[in-house]
Structure formats: structure tokens, C-alpha cells
Amino acid sequence: MKHPRRLVAAVTTLAIAGAVAVVGVRLQQGAAAPGNSAAAVKAAPPTPTADVAARKQAINKLLSARATAVRRGDLKAFLAAVNTKDAKLAARQRTLFANLRQFGFTRLEYFLADEHQVPRLTEKYGPTAFSSRVMMRYQLAGLDAKPVQTDVAYTFVRRGSGWLLVEDNAIDEVLSYAGHRQPWDYQPITVVRRGKVAVVVAQREAALGAKIAAIAQQAVSGVQRHWPQPWNGSVMVVAMPEPQVLSIFWTVGAGGWTIAAKDLPIYDGEPHGGGAPAGSRIVVNPELRTKLDKDLLAHEMTHAAAVLLGEQAPMWMVEGYAEYVRCAVIEDDPHWTVDPYRKTVRKSLPSMKALPGPAEFGANGDRSYGQAWWTIEYLIDRFGEKKVAALYADLAGHASGADAILKKHTKMTPAQLLAAVKKFRG
Numbered sequence: 001m002k003h004p005r006r007l008v009a010a011v012t013t014l015a016i017a018g019a020v021a022v023v024g025v026r027l028q029q030g031a032a033a034p035g036n037s038a039a040a041v042k043a044a045p046p047t048p049t050a051d052v053a054a055r056k057q058a059i060n061k062l063l064s065a066r067a068t069a070v071r072r073g074d075l076k077a078f079l080a081a082v083n084t085k086d087a088k089l090a091a092r093q094r095t096l097f098a099n100l101r102q103f104g105f106t107r108l109e110y111f112l113a114d115e116h117q118v119p120r121l122t123e124k125y126g127p128t129a130f131s132s133r134v135m136m137r138y139q140l141a142g143l144d145a146k147p148v149q150t151d152v153a154y155t156f157v158r159r160g161s162g163w164l165l166v167e168d169n170a171i172d173e174v175l176s177y178a179g180h181r182q183p184w185d186y187q188p189i190t191v192v193r194r195g196k197v198a199v200v201v202a203q204r205e206a207a208l209g210a211k212i213a214a215i216a217q218q219a220v221s222g223v224q225r226h227w228p229q230p231w232n233g234s235v236m237v238v239a240m241p242e243p244q245v246l247s248i249f250w251t252v253g254a255g256g257w258t259i260a261a262k263d264l265p266i267y268d269g270e271p272h273g274g275g276a277p278a279g280s281r282i283v284v285n286p287e288l289r290t291k292l293d294k295d296l297l298a299h300e301m302t303h304a305a306a307v308l309l310g311e312q313a314p315m316w317m318v319e320g321y322a323e324y325v326r327c328a329v330i331e332d333d334p335h336w337t338v339d340p341y342r343k344t345v346r347k348s349l350p351s352m353k354a355l356p357g358p359a360e361f362g363a364n365g366d367r368s369y370g371q372a373w374w375t376i377e378y379l380i381d382r383f384g385e386k387k388v389a390a391l392y393a394d395l396a397g398h399a400s401g402a403d404a405i406l407k408k409h410t411k412m413t414p415a416q417l418l419a420a421v422k423k424f425r426g
């Protein structure tokens with residue numbers, strides 16, 4: 001079938017890599033507020049040290065039992081320490097259990113992280129009320145090569161010799177930006193598995209999940225054709241109606257342009273990062289989840305593959321390579337073209353002043369994605385995919401010395417590369 005010549009609309013709808021980090025900082029700052037205000041209100045008497053240790057041990061044991069219950073599919077055991085007299089809490093916990101059961105876990109554990117006492121909860125539940133951030137450390141079977149962490153916030157009260165979970169979202173403001181915003185934390189979900197791809201959708205949108213899984217598999221093959229570094233294609237695509245899932249703000253920047261999807265790194269440690277990413281999740285803008293195409297997923301999956309190498313590569317390389325793969329995947333079908341995009345980018349080259357970084361992306365996202373793409377088009381035209389991907393790997397793994405790494409691989413300085421890119425006609 002002959003396709004019409006294609007306009008590349010998706011250029012305006014890709015994510016800025018830095019956007020999530022900004023969101024994270026904002027919510028982290030907000031997180032301090034309840035603790036500060038708490039000090040001004042009537043505080044509960046301090047708990048004796050021995051009791052603190054016993055409480056920690058008892059609640060960690062309770063949390064372990066819940067993790068075991070998920071792995072074994074034992075709903076009764078999962079709810080054993082839940083205050084089921086609170087019907088809403090009980091319903092949320094049942095949904096959580098059913099959602100978690102949609103995944104297979106190679107590893108799953110919960111443990112207390114930071115205690116966070118809240119006077120209003122002490123007033124509501126009495127002096128034994130105990131609130132804490134709880135770490136969820138897990139590894140999804142067939143998806144995660146390593147364990148990763150996220151966090152939830154729970155409140156417990158003493159019941160006889162044990163403890164009872166009475167609140168599962170009362171202090172969510174103390175969590176990391178992605179905390180309690182996992183796909184399993186909302187409505188009932190369906191996980192559609194196809195090959196190494198897992199697509200998470202609302203249970204009532206299972207047909208959408210199947211559709212996305214099919215195009216996601218094509219996108220995986222496309223990325224594997226053009227990304228010569230090792231990547232096994234295991235990836236989760238989350239396409240749910242709730243904008244809170246993984247806490248992405250879907251409209252950003254002065255121009256208010258919309259992000260269509262985002263590849264969000266995940267870590268084994270503090271969920272907002274700091275170390276090397278253990279993997280990532282692709283999150284689709286709820287507004288655009290029914291219009292998702294293979295090309296956009298190819299862009300995001302390039303990030304999912306490359307982030308395993310580290311997060312230190314400059315933005316022109318990160319976004320440029322993802323755009324390169326997206327365009328290459330489109331043109332792997334001879335009936336499709338990105339020529340209109342080429343023409344637009346060529347026109348922007350005379351005014352190009354730098355290899356695009358955060359400042360350029362912030363000022364003009366469309367133009368910067370295009371120029372980053374052109375930079376990679378030039379490099380691959382000259383050196384081939386294998387050498388450019390090797391340069392990417394070297395840059396991604398090193399926090400400093402980017403200019404020296406560029407020189408080692410290309411014999412060029414950034415200024416020389418910029419000059420060559422501006423002259424390149426494609």
C-alpha cells in the first residue's frame with residue numbers, strides 16, 4: 001500500500017529530558033512543609049528507644065508478610081494487618097493487591113524508611129499512631145535486570161500486641177516525586193505482555209493495551225536495528241488515564257507545548273536517583289494514549305536502551321540519537337519519508353550557535369530536537385552507527401571530560417563538530 005507523504009508532527013511533542021528532574025525538585029521542596037508545620041502543633045510524647053526498635057521490627061515483619069502474600073497470591077494474608085473497617089482503605093488495598101498480582105516479581109520487599117509523625121493523625125488515631133515512608137524494593141520478572149525502589153507512605157496504630165495499617169496515603173507529600181504514583185496505585189489495571197514488552201493500561205482499556213503492545217514490539221525491533229549497543233528489548237510502557245502515574249507534568253515550558261511520552265529512569269536506591277539508573281519506564285501522556293504511534297515509541301525506547309549506559313551524555317547526543325532512531329525507523333519503510341523535517345532543520349542551521357543543550361531546548365524545543373537530530377545524522381553519515389553509539393556509551397558513563405571523549409572518538413572539538421553540522425546537507 002502506498003502511504004501519503006508524511007508530515008512529522010511528533011517533533012513538537014517529545015519530552016525534554018530535564019523536565020522530570022525539575023518536577024522532582026519541586027515536590028521534594030514541598031515535602032518539607034508538613035514536618036515543619038508539625039513542630040508547631042501539639043506533639044505526642046517521645047517514644048522510648050527500646051519501643052522504637054521493637055516497633056520497627058514488628059512493622060517490618062508485617063510488611064514482609066504483605067510482600068510474601070503478594071508473591072503467593074494470598075489476599076487474606078495481604079489484608080491481615082489492614083483496618084478493613086475502613087471500607088475505602090480496604091477497597092484500595094484489594095485493588096493494589098490485584099494490580100500487583102498482574103506482575104510477576106523476581107523480588108519484592110517492603111521496609112520502613114523515614115519516620116514522619118503527623119499530629120493530626122495522632123489526634124485521629126491516638127498516641128500509638130505511627131506514620132512512615134516505606135520503601136518498596138522490587139524486581140519485575142522478565143522486565144527488570146536489577147531491583148529498583150519506589151516509596152509509599154503508611155500509617156499504623158497499635159492493635160493488641162501487633163500493628164494495624166490505617167492509612168495508605170495520608171502523608172504522600174513526604175514521598176519522592178514518583179512515590180505512590182506507580183501504575184498499580186490507582187484503578188484496576190491490565191498488563192498486556194507481548195514478547196519482552198509489557199504495556200500497563202486501565203483494566204477497562206485492555207484493547208488499547210493490546211494495540212500499544214503490538215506497535216511497541218515493532219518499535220523495539222526498530223530500535224534494535226539502529227542501536228548497536230546491547231539491549232534486550234525488555235521495557236514497560238505505561239498508558240493509563242491518570243496523569244499522576246509516575247508523576248509527570250504533561251505540559252511544560254514557556255510555549256506550553258505538550259509532552260507525548262517520557263522515558264523515566266528508575267533506581268535501586270532513592271527513587272529520585274543519584275546513582276546509575278537500573279532501568280526505566282516509558283510513560284505515555286494520558287491525553288495522547290489512544291493516538292500513540294510506533295515512531296514516538298521508537299524515540300522513547302532509544303532512551304530506555306541508552307539510559308542503561310548512564311545518564312551523563314550531553315543532551316544533543318541523548319535527544320539527537322533518539323530522534324535519529326525515530327526518523328530511521330520511519331524511513332526503513334521506503335514509502336515513508338521525513339523530508340519535510342529535513343527541510344525545516346536545514347533552514348534552521350545558519351542561525352545555530354551551539355550543539356543544543358538544556359538552554360537551547362528550554363528556549364526552543366522543536367528547533368533543538370531538530371538540530372540535535374542533525375548532529376547525529378552528520379556523525380552517523382561520517383562514522384556509522386556503531387562508532388557513534390560507542391561514543392554515546394563513552395559519554396554516558398563519564399560525568400566529566402566530554403570534550404576529550406568527543407575528540408578521542410571523532411578527532412573534533414565541539415566547535416569543529418558544530419561547524420561541520422551546520423555545513424551538512426544530509
Ligand SMILES: [Zn+2]
Pocket residue numbers: 014015016017299300303318319322
Ligand atoms: Zn527524548
